[in-house]
Amino acid sequence: MLKKSPIQSYVAAVSVGIHDGNRILDLCYDEDSHAKVDMNIVMTDKGEFVEVQGTGEKCPFSREDLLELLQMGQNGTEELIEIQKKTLGDLCRLVGDRS
Numbered sequence: 894m895l896k897k898s899p900i901q902s903y904v905a906a907v908s909v910g911i912h913d914g915n916r917i918l919d920l921c922y923d924e925d926s927h928a929k930v931d932m933n934i935v936m937t938d939k940g941e942f943v944e945v946q947g948t949g950e951k952c953p954f955s956r957e958d959l960l961e962l963l964q965m966g967q968n969g970t971e972e973l974i975e976i977q978k979k980t981l982g983d984l985c986r987l988v989g990d991r992s
Contacts, residue, residue: 898988900987901989902938902939902989903978903988904935904936904937904943904974905969905970905971905973905974906934906936906943907934907966907969907970907973908925908933908934909965910924910928910929910930910931910932911958911962912924912927912928912929916958916961916962919969929949929950929951929952929954930947930954931947931948932945932966934962934970936967936970940967
């Protein structure tokens with residue numbers, strides 16, 4: 894039996910992109926396959942990036958697009974992490990416990 898959790902952070906991943914001129918969180922297959930911009934963002938609960946991968950599928954994208962998509966991705970990962978914490982209930986206090 895483990896004396897402490899080996900999990901040091903929560904982690905969540907989302908896709909974001911631009912499809913038909915709209916910035917979208919969590920693109921479905923059709924949106925992803927026809928997106929102007931497609932990005933994958935993986936973050937921890939500490940706001941750290943594990944992965945950022947973005948591609949201008951149809952054409953280049955602006956710095957403004959990049960920053961807005963990163964923020965959208967961060968918001969999405971934060972929402973998923975909150976769901977993880979609620980699902981774990983009292984066990985969530987063990988994540989990141991270094992004692």
